[in-house]
Amino acid sequence: xxxxxxxxxxxxxxxxxxxxxxxxxxxxxxxxxxxxxxxxxxxxxxxxxxxxxxxxxxxxxxxxxxxxxxxxxxxxxxxxxxxxxxxxxxxxxxxxxxxxxxxxxxxxxxxxxxxxxxxxxxxxxxxxxxxxxxxxxxxxxxxxxxxxxxxxxxxxxxxxxxxxxxxxxxxxxxxxxxxxxxxxxxxxxxxxxxxxxxxxxxxxxxxxxxxxxxxxxxxxxxxxxxxxxxxxxxxxxxxxxxxxxxxxxxxxxxxxxxxxxxxxxxxxxxxxxxxxxxxxxxxxxxxxxxxxxxxxxxxxxxxxxxxxxxxxxxxxxxxxxxxxxxxxxxxxxxxxxxxxxxxxxxxxxxxxxxxxxxxxxxxxxxxxxxxxxxxxxxxxxxxxxxxxxxxxxxxxxxxxxxxxxxxxxxxxxxxxxxxxxxxxxxxxxxxxxxxxxxxxxxxxxxxxxxxxxxxxxxxxxxxxxxxxxxxxxxxxxxxxxxxxxxxxxxxxxxxxxxxxxxxxxxxxxxxxxxxxxxxxxxxxxxxxxxxxxxxxxxxxxxxxxxxxxxxxxxxxxxxxxxxxxxxxxxxxxxxx
Numbered sequence: 001x002x003x004x005x006x007x008x009x010x011x012x013x014x015x016x017x018x019x020x021x022x023x024x025x026x027x028x029x030x031x032x033x034x035x036x037x038x039x040x041x042x043x044x045x046x047x048x049x050x051x052x053x054x055x056x057x058x059x060x061x062x063x064x065x066x067x068x069x070x071x072x073x074x075x076x077x078x079x080x081x082x083x084x085x086x087x088x089x090x091x092x093x094x095x096x097x098x099x100x101x102x103x104x105x106x107x108x109x110x111x112x113x114x115x116x117x118x119x120x121x122x123x124x125x126x127x128x129x130x131x132x133x134x135x136x137x138x139x140x141x142x143x144x145x146x147x148x149x150x151x152x153x154x155x156x157x158x159x160x161x162x163x164x165x166x167x168x169x170x171x172x173x174x175x176x177x178x179x180x181x182x183x184x185x186x187x188x189x190x191x192x193x194x195x196x197x198x199x200x201x202x203x204x205x206x207x208x209x210x211x212x213x214x215x216x217x218x219x220x221x222x223x224x225x226x227x228x229x230x231x232x233x234x235x236x237x238x239x240x241x242x243x244x245x246x247x248x249x250x251x252x253x254x255x256x257x258x259x260x261x262x263x264x265x266x267x268x269x270x271x272x273x274x275x276x277x278x279x280x281x282x283x284x285x286x287x288x289x290x291x292x293x294x295x296x297x298x299x300x301x302x303x304x305x306x307x308x309x310x311x312x313x314x315x316x317x318x319x320x321x322x323x324x325x326x327x328x329x330x331x332x333x334x335x336x337x338x339x340x341x342x343x344x345x346x347x348x349x350x351x352x353x354x355x356x357x358x359x360x361x362x363x364x365x366x367x368x369x370x371x372x373x374x375x376x377x378x379x380x381x382x383x384x385x386x387x388x389x390x391x392x393x394x395x396x397x398x399x400x401x402x403x404x405x406x407x408x409x410x411x412x413x414x415x416x417x418x419x420x421x422x423x424x425x426x427x428x429x430x431x432x433x434x435x436x437x438x439x440x441x442x443x444x445x446x447x448x449x450x451x452x453x454x455x456x457x458x459x460x461x462x463x464x465x466x467x468x469x470x471x472x473x474x475x476x477x478x479x480x481x482x483x484x485x486x487x488x489x490x491x492x493x494x495x496x497x498x499x500x501x502x503x504x505x506x507x508x509x510x511x512x513x514x515x516x517x518x519x520x521x522x523x524x525x526x527x528x529x530x531x532x533x534x535x536x537x538x539x540x541x542x543x544x545x546x547x548x549x550x551x552x553x554x555x556x557x558x559x560x561x562x563x564x565x566x567x568x569x570x571x572x573x574x575x576x
Contacts, residue, residue, distance in 0.1 A: 031120035048080035071204035097172035111144035178211035179487035237298035245278035358403035369537025417446035431545035436476030
């Protein structure tokens, strides 16, 4: 019997958690095969140190180590996860673990990490040599299996077996390359029910990306939005030290050869010339010259990682340069009364439907694009897929900056119209561009019946400066086969030119996943487009919205109006 077998679980846990110098433990107690196939001491690399910092954070907060790891290729994150889980199982009595690869081959490779750690372990800080009872290499019919004397065990499985993990509780689980699982949802349903929700459990979902509309992407989005118990970790290619390349020429000459796009990347990630040289090599050689493939295989930020399967509609370079910000406040719009006057404020709520980047400013003009959902979405087979979303985007007229947005699932048209009108009133009687289609008719009727200023509502077929009262059938933007491409195309041009300033991460994501599919621009399957369409409507409204104009601009508009309707246009120096 080993010393560990005679210790209580709490004492073993105390001893293991006492090893604070994780780097020293790995270097002095463990071996791993390097890229040349040689057994060398395990030296922690940046991707592995990032996981170690999360582990320490979870210990301080008293949380289990549950995380989703989004990474570039070959940064040794899988090794870090295996090391963490192995140490949590091998030294503690009664622990059960499982590592799952996307294929039988990857499962065997994954299990090799655990086997190397167990086989090469050298006693460290009073922890004696482990006694392994059984160790079986994985095949297509037998999972890799390790059992220790203190009744702890680890097995390996392939994601091709959707029944993996259902037979007994699992305290430590590694799901490697999860984005490539054949039936991830079914597998996850069975496994998640097997993991106890206590402090000393581990759930590690790690993968390179594989587009959107799959369970890995959904889990990542839920994690970054704070809607799951998983912590989100990202590791970009530029954080990996080995991704550099010797310059083929003089540094000054190489620097002169940089393109505008490379200069932008250099500034965005503080890259040196050797990193840019490797990046150029990776795009041309490892990714067959495809920038999109490079972003998926070697992302520099999470937004680059999830490529749409269709051809992107918007300029991805321009989208990547957008000034992403977290909102200054999130919540719901609340009405308050100060004497006889109405005022508006945001009732703070982390899961609120209103995201605020700039409060209304006196003297500023604003416009709002409003896209009302058309009921329930369906997939290609006609079955219900998910509820539709309604959204309103608010732009500053003079700067075209996104200052706020409202997004709601399955909104009731009257309630949505009331919210849009309230937002309009709060933002200095903003100019509204509601979509007129389907339930949009209800929104337009609500605005008329509740006396929103009709000169502040978009009217089809009108020109800037037209002061005549609009007729009912003109109000709102009617989208059809002709007008929808024009609406989206104008936003496409604005994004490419950098004319519009977008802050919201969700809006930026929808711009990334809006693609050419079946010959027309639309959301990638599994993604939404409500924020894109409402942003396009707001951009269209900029042409008609009032603004702080100079007298010259007002007179110029009047002159154009006279020409449009057959009136003689005055000429003179003041109009030049």
